[in-house]
Amino acid sequence: MAAAFIVVRKEDLEAQQNAESCQTLRCLTSELGCLTRSDGSVSFSQGDTTVLAVSYGPAEVRINQEQYDKATVEVVYKPKVGLPRPIDRKREAILKSTLEAAIVTSLHPRSSISIIIQETEDLGSNMACCINAACLALLDAAVHMAFMVAAVAVSVMEDGQIKLDPNKKEELEGRATLTFVFDSADLKVVSVVTSGTFSQEEYKKSIDLTRLAAERVFQFYRDSLSKKLMQSI
């Protein structure tokens, strides 16, 4: 089984970033096809935040979940410890509708596409990490997608400073954390999830900053996939 392992060097990213903000994403690493029995799998990390994402399908669907005109997207989020709680259900709901927008569900009516996310280590920007991992897992499984999605988070600090891809400490110290998901087609906003209070200007700044960073994530997807494909040849 071919496994792609690629690291985007911090320096590379920095060069691309807006010089004024001097903001960087943490290191992105991925290991595609890390599980052999699944249709698509990836172990993905952003800095120290790591998740494992697996996708199955299109496969048979439970009869009560069946939709006659499109595939049913199922997302299961497994927290690191304990049973899933309402907060995990909310994560599932966000992941589900985000991925549903990306997958061309009408191609596989009356079937299921399921994604399982295992939280491994949450050290900031967990939601963004989950979405990116899920997208990579779907790409790995070669599920038809209308566009790719990339999620990037920012934290607004007390003094109004905006930090891209915050770590746990920055998230906790910050006044607000915003997670944006963009599509690869026209970089429109697919999802937004926020916590804490922020002003309209801060929102505007955050969206501009994350949109730039999202392109880096898309580039990372391409690099990881091509690396894996090169290895399998």
Added chain:
Amino acid sequence: MPTDTRRITGPETSRSPYDYCQIEISKEENQNELIKSDKKRKDGRLAAQLRPIFLKANVISQARGSSYIEMGQTKVICAVYGPREVMRREDFSLKGQLTCDFKFTTFSCRQRRQHQQDNQEKDLSVQMLEALEPAVCLHKYPKSQINIYATVLQNDGSALSAAIMCASVALATAGIEMYDLVLASSLGVLNTVLLVDPTLQEEENIANETGKSPQNAGTMTLAFLPSLNQVSAMTSDGQFLFDMINKSMQQCIENCQKLYPVLQQCLVEDVKEKANLTHA
């Protein structure tokens, strides 16, 4: 108790602040006098007086039939869904099935209630079902089920009889075929005093007396089909002398008959409203 992972949970244990009240003594004083010297009850009613009733049909847009009832401070909302298909095939029956679900909201009583249905609520569900079932023409609904959901928003006594009447109006507005409307009335009895439509405090006071010396101490709820002149269900708590049961039942039936026009009027108004809507 295992923690509920599907709900937001608070601290492991918490207690109502009213557990620490220091007015126990004054409560004791009043306990024995359900009726004051001026022949009136604490809320100013006479012993045989019902509380004012507010009844409105069709309050839930998503339900086939629904209604809302207020008896004093007791507030109950009820929805009827169906006839709809029975999900499990093994539940097949030529007769329709009627189900009843009775629930107190967590904030409806002085003490906070749990989210899950407890034994008392299950018990009341069954009693409600028994009162309503004889009135519904279930043979007209083969292979189907009719679901009744009653939720008590605030409990100030006589919640069961309020729920039964509420459900009966909801069934009627849902267009479910019935032999008759179901009326219900509760009664509290202490020694020789009959208290019509008791409040929560009266119910509690009577329950405190049960098992002590008095001859009669209990509450009774009776469901009545007025045009058939039949009793569909009767339930009682506490102790009654045989003669008193008879007398109490008579009193309940009388009360039910008093309430009959209220329900009729409510249904007439509902029909008028529906007619207006289709005209417009």
Added chain:
Amino acid sequence: MPLFKTFKITQPKEYYEKFLEKDVRPDNRELGEFRPTVLNIGCVTTAEGSSLVKLGNTSVICGIKAEVAEPASDGKKGYLVPNVELPPLCSTNFKPGPPSELAQVLSQNMVDFLTDSKCVRLEDLCIVPGKLVWSLYIDLVCLDFDGNVMDACTLALMAALRNTLLPVVTVDEDSGEITTDVSIHQKLSISKCPVSTSFIIFDKKILLVDPTSEEEDLATGALTIITEGDNLCSIYKPGGTPLTDTQMKTCIDRAFLRGREAERLIEELIDK
């Protein structure tokens, strides 16, 4: 059955399109118009605080029960425990039993709503530091599920909090004995008034505010914005059709307008 009803049932999307072409919705509303909002407070006297909100047909009742509990390790913070119930009473979509996924997500939304806006400071719920704090059990029961339950819930929650009266609880320093004085009541100190505004995206392009359940079923995406004064408390867009920045801006502006409207509504009612 009249022809238009058959059309509505068999081709709901086309039915809606016919209306939206003319910038109006089947229930006679404009695209950015809320349904009439009815707010009633103090309707359940067994609860420390209560409210009933109606948004058109959608109705949600909120009851707050206050209990006393021991604080967690940090000692000063009380508890806020919001839960949303979607009982089978309110719609055919729900079955009896444990809370559905939607109910769980809504409950979590209420937690986030309270923590993001900080409208109740948990320190204010402290009775005696390290010993006794308030635990407010906020239960929201949906009585009629006709779309936009989120906005109804948040409005009901705020109104009920503003309406909450707590008895005075004191702890004897020496004996540790707790006493409750029911003759005096105190209000919760709430300075902020966050308001949520929900939208759906119809047919990947048209934005509708305050959707009914029919509209929600046809939606290709949803968006909820919570505003508090001039600030944003939350923008929640879980997937669905991607939106441009201009579309997002339109929604945010509409949300601020609604925020002021709803704030006034609560204010007027409390003053009464």
